[in-house]
Amino acid sequence: QKEVEQDPGPLSVPEGAIVSLNCTYSNSAFQYFMWYRQYSRKGPELLMYTYSSGNKEDGRFTAQVDKSSKYISLFIRDSQPSDSATYLCALSYGNNRLAFGKGNQVVVIP
Amino acid sequence: DAGITQSPRHKVTETGTPVTLRCHQTENHRYMYWYRQDPGHGLRLIHYSYGVKDTDKGEVSDGYSVSRSKTEDFLLTLESATSSQTSVYFCAISTGSGMNTEAFFGQGTRLTVV
Numbered sequence: 001q002k003e004v005e006q007d008p009g010p011l012s013v014p015e016g017a018i019v020s021l022n023c024t025y026s027n028s029a030f031q032y033f034m035w036y037r038q039y040s041r042k043g044p045e046l047l048m049y050t051y052s053s054g055n056k057e058d059g060r061f062t063a064q065v066d067k068s069s070k071y072i073s074l075f076i077r078d079s080q081p082s083d084s085a086t087y088l089c090a091l092s093y094g095n096n097r098l099a100f101g102k103g104n105q106v107v108v109i110p
Numbered sequence: 111d112a113g114i115t116q117s118p119r120h121k122v123t124e125t126g127t128p129v130t131l132r133c134h135q136t137e138n139h140r141y142m143y144w145y146r147q148d149p150g151h152g153l154r155l156i157h158y159s160y161g162v163k164d165t166d167k168g169e170v171s172d173g174y175s176v177s178r179s180k181t182e183d184f185l186l187t188l189e190s191a192t193s194s195q196t197s198v199y200f201c202a203i204s205t206g207s208g209m210n211t212e213a214f215f216g217q218g219t220r221l222t223v224v
Contacts, residue, residue: 043215096204102152
Protein backbone atom coordinates (compact mmCIF):
# COMPACT_ATOMS: atom_id res chain seq x y z
CA GLN A 1 0.00 0.00 0.00
CA LYS A 2 1.42 3.32 -1.02
CA GLU A 3 0.41 5.76 1.69
CA VAL A 4 0.98 9.45 1.92
CA GLU A 5 -0.02 11.34 5.04
CA GLN A 6 -1.01 14.97 4.83
CA ASP A 7 -2.87 16.58 7.68
CA PRO A 8 -5.96 17.86 5.83
CA GLY A 9 -6.75 20.61 8.32
CA PRO A 10 -7.56 24.03 6.80
CA LEU A 11 -5.01 26.75 7.30
CA SER A 12 -5.77 30.49 7.52
CA VAL A 13 -2.95 32.99 7.47
CA PRO A 14 -2.71 36.78 7.12
CA GLU A 15 -1.37 38.20 3.88
CA GLY A 16 2.42 38.29 3.87
CA ALA A 17 2.85 35.35 6.24
CA ILE A 18 4.84 32.23 5.50
CA VAL A 19 2.74 29.15 4.75
CA SER A 20 4.25 25.81 5.72
CA LEU A 21 2.77 22.54 4.49
CA ASN A 22 4.11 19.02 4.83
CA CYS A 23 3.56 15.37 4.01
CA THR A 24 5.09 12.16 5.27
CA TYR A 25 5.31 8.83 3.57
CA SER A 26 6.35 5.33 4.51
CA ASN A 27 7.39 3.60 1.29
CA SER A 28 10.89 4.08 -0.08
CA ALA A 29 9.64 3.16 -3.57
CA PHE A 30 8.47 6.73 -4.14
CA GLN A 31 10.84 8.34 -6.61
CA TYR A 32 9.69 11.85 -7.37
CA PHE A 33 7.92 14.45 -5.29
CA MET A 34 5.46 17.05 -6.43
CA TRP A 35 3.21 19.74 -5.08
CA TYR A 36 0.00 20.66 -6.84
CA ARG A 37 -2.23 23.66 -6.34
CA GLN A 38 -5.94 23.27 -6.93
CA TYR A 39 -8.38 26.12 -7.10
CA SER A 40 -12.03 25.45 -6.39
CA ARG A 41 -13.72 23.42 -9.15
CA LYS A 42 -10.52 23.27 -11.20
CA GLY A 43 -8.00 20.55 -11.99
CA PRO A 44 -4.75 20.24 -10.02
CA GLU A 45 -1.95 22.43 -11.36
CA LEU A 46 1.68 21.33 -11.01
CA LEU A 47 3.48 23.80 -8.77
CA MET A 48 6.78 22.23 -7.79
CA TYR A 49 8.63 19.07 -8.74
CA THR A 50 11.77 17.54 -7.25
CA TYR A 51 13.46 14.18 -7.17
CA SER A 52 16.27 14.53 -4.65
CA SER A 53 16.71 15.46 -1.03
CA GLY A 54 17.27 19.14 -0.40
CA ASN A 55 15.57 22.40 -1.29
CA LYS A 56 14.25 23.68 -4.58
CA GLU A 57 13.11 27.27 -5.00
CA ASP A 58 10.83 28.85 -7.55
CA GLY A 59 9.96 32.44 -6.78
CA ARG A 60 8.04 32.57 -3.51
CA PHE A 61 7.78 28.77 -3.34
CA THR A 62 10.29 26.36 -1.80
CA ALA A 63 9.94 22.58 -1.90
CA GLN A 64 11.96 20.59 0.60
CA VAL A 65 12.55 16.85 0.56
CA ASP A 66 14.18 14.73 3.26
CA LYS A 67 14.30 11.17 1.95
CA SER A 68 15.93 9.79 5.08
CA SER A 69 13.01 11.00 7.21
CA LYS A 70 10.45 10.43 4.42
CA TYR A 71 9.22 13.98 4.81
CA ILE A 72 8.42 16.64 2.22
CA SER A 73 7.46 20.27 2.73
CA LEU A 74 6.24 23.26 0.79
CA PHE A 75 6.84 26.81 1.93
CA ILE A 76 5.12 29.86 0.50
CA ARG A 77 6.77 33.17 1.35
CA ASP A 78 4.99 36.52 1.35
CA SER A 79 1.65 34.80 0.89
CA GLN A 80 -0.97 36.53 -1.24
CA PRO A 81 -4.76 36.19 -1.38
CA SER A 82 -4.28 34.59 -4.81
CA ASP A 83 -2.46 31.74 -3.05
CA SER A 84 -5.75 30.70 -1.45
CA ALA A 85 -6.28 27.19 -2.76
CA THR A 86 -5.91 23.54 -1.84
CA TYR A 87 -2.37 22.21 -1.92
CA LEU A 88 -1.75 18.55 -2.63
CA CYS A 89 1.45 16.62 -2.22
CA ALA A 90 1.96 13.84 -4.74
CA LEU A 91 4.58 11.12 -4.84
CA SER A 92 5.45 9.22 -7.98
CA TYR A 93 6.03 5.48 -8.27
CA GLY A 94 6.07 2.85 -11.02
CA ASN A 95 4.77 3.88 -14.48
CA ASN A 96 4.60 7.48 -13.26
CA ARG A 97 1.57 6.77 -11.10
CA LEU A 98 0.88 9.26 -8.31
CA ALA A 99 -0.11 8.74 -4.70
CA PHE A 100 -1.63 11.87 -3.21
CA GLY A 101 -2.03 13.33 0.22
CA LYS A 102 -5.52 14.48 1.15
CA GLY A 103 -4.68 18.13 0.60
CA ASN A 104 -4.54 21.29 2.71
CA GLN A 105 -6.97 24.11 2.13
CA VAL A 106 -5.10 27.39 2.55
CA VAL A 107 -6.85 30.73 3.00
CA VAL A 108 -4.78 33.91 2.87
CA ILE A 109 -6.63 36.76 4.52
CA PRO A 110 -6.04 40.26 3.09
CA ASP B 111 -3.56 22.50 -19.58
CA ALA B 112 -1.07 20.31 -21.52
CA GLY B 113 -3.65 19.75 -24.26
CA ILE B 114 -6.02 17.63 -22.18
CA THR B 115 -9.76 17.78 -22.79
CA GLN B 116 -12.31 15.91 -20.72
CA SER B 117 -15.89 15.36 -21.77
CA PRO B 118 -18.49 15.76 -20.56
CA ARG B 119 -17.63 18.32 -17.89
CA HIS B 120 -20.79 17.62 -15.94
CA LYS B 121 -23.17 14.68 -15.96
CA VAL B 122 -26.11 13.47 -13.92
CA THR B 123 -27.11 9.88 -14.44
CA GLU B 124 -29.35 7.30 -12.84
CA THR B 125 -28.23 4.33 -10.80
CA GLY B 126 -27.69 1.27 -12.97
CA THR B 127 -27.00 3.08 -16.23
CA PRO B 128 -23.68 2.83 -18.07
CA VAL B 129 -21.60 5.98 -18.33
CA THR B 130 -18.51 6.71 -20.40
CA LEU B 131 -16.13 9.59 -19.76
CA ARG B 132 -13.65 10.66 -22.40
CA CYS B 133 -10.16 12.06 -22.09
CA HIS B 134 -8.49 13.47 -25.17
CA GLN B 135 -4.89 14.65 -25.45
CA THR B 136 -3.27 16.46 -28.34
CA GLU B 137 0.42 15.71 -27.71
CA ASN B 138 0.75 11.91 -28.13
CA HIS B 139 1.99 11.18 -24.62
CA ARG B 140 2.32 7.50 -23.81
CA TYR B 141 0.95 7.50 -20.26
CA MET B 142 -2.61 8.43 -19.37
CA TYR B 143 -4.49 8.09 -16.07
CA TRP B 144 -7.92 8.32 -14.52
CA TYR B 145 -8.24 9.55 -10.92
CA ARG B 146 -11.25 10.28 -8.80
CA GLN B 147 -11.38 12.95 -6.11
CA ASP B 148 -13.64 12.68 -3.07
CA PRO B 149 -13.78 14.67 0.17
CA GLY B 150 -11.70 13.00 2.84
CA HIS B 151 -9.89 10.78 0.35
CA GLY B 152 -7.98 13.06 -1.94
CA LEU B 153 -7.15 11.85 -5.43
CA ARG B 154 -7.08 8.11 -6.03
CA LEU B 155 -5.97 6.21 -9.11
CA ILE B 156 -8.67 4.21 -10.92
CA HIS B 157 -6.91 2.90 -14.03
CA TYR B 158 -4.01 3.90 -16.18
CA SER B 159 -2.59 3.24 -19.62
CA TYR B 160 1.00 2.92 -20.77
CA GLY B 161 0.23 2.64 -24.47
CA VAL B 162 -2.45 1.80 -27.00
CA LYS B 163 -4.40 -1.21 -25.72
CA ASP B 164 -2.11 -1.40 -22.66
CA THR B 165 -3.95 -0.67 -19.45
CA ASP B 166 -3.77 -1.65 -15.80
CA LYS B 167 -5.74 -1.24 -12.60
CA GLY B 168 -5.21 1.36 -9.93
CA GLU B 169 -6.23 1.28 -6.28
CA VAL B 170 -9.98 1.85 -6.79
CA SER B 171 -10.74 0.03 -10.05
CA ASP B 172 -13.81 -1.99 -9.00
CA GLY B 173 -16.85 -1.03 -11.11
CA TYR B 174 -14.75 0.70 -13.76
CA SER B 175 -13.26 -0.34 -17.07
CA VAL B 176 -11.09 1.56 -19.52
CA SER B 177 -10.12 1.42 -23.15
CA ARG B 178 -7.44 3.03 -25.24
CA SER B 179 -7.75 2.25 -28.93
CA LYS B 180 -5.64 5.21 -30.05
CA THR B 181 -2.93 7.28 -28.40
CA GLU B 182 -4.97 10.43 -27.97
CA ASP B 183 -8.09 8.98 -26.33
CA PHE B 184 -8.55 7.22 -22.99
CA LEU B 185 -12.09 6.22 -22.07
CA LEU B 186 -13.40 5.43 -18.60
CA THR B 187 -16.62 3.41 -18.37
CA LEU B 188 -18.84 2.84 -15.39
CA GLU B 189 -20.61 -0.34 -16.41
CA SER B 190 -23.56 0.16 -14.04
CA ALA B 191 -23.33 3.42 -12.15
CA THR B 192 -23.84 3.44 -8.38
CA SER B 193 -24.24 6.34 -5.96
CA SER B 194 -20.77 5.59 -4.54
CA GLN B 195 -19.35 6.58 -7.93
CA THR B 196 -20.59 10.13 -7.54
CA SER B 197 -17.31 12.00 -7.68
CA VAL B 198 -15.10 14.33 -9.64
CA TYR B 199 -13.05 12.46 -12.21
CA PHE B 200 -9.72 13.73 -13.48
CA CYS B 201 -7.73 12.55 -16.42
CA ALA B 202 -3.97 13.04 -16.34
CA ILE B 203 -1.04 12.58 -18.68
CA SER B 204 2.59 12.05 -17.87
CA THR B 205 5.28 13.78 -19.87
CA GLY B 206 9.00 13.23 -20.16
CA SER B 207 10.87 10.29 -18.69
CA GLY B 208 12.98 9.43 -15.69
CA MET B 209 13.88 12.47 -13.63
CA ASN B 210 12.16 14.78 -16.11
CA THR B 211 8.73 13.25 -15.63
CA GLU B 212 5.85 15.56 -14.87
CA ALA B 213 2.10 14.92 -14.66
CA PHE B 214 -0.64 17.27 -15.84
CA PHE B 215 -4.36 17.12 -15.22
CA GLY B 216 -7.50 17.94 -17.12
CA GLN B 217 -10.23 20.16 -15.74
CA GLY B 218 -12.33 17.31 -14.42
CA THR B 219 -15.75 15.73 -14.96
CA ARG B 220 -18.28 16.16 -12.19
CA LEU B 221 -20.47 13.04 -12.15
CA THR B 222 -23.58 12.67 -10.03
CA VAL B 223 -25.35 9.33 -9.80
CA VAL B 224 -28.93 9.63 -8.51
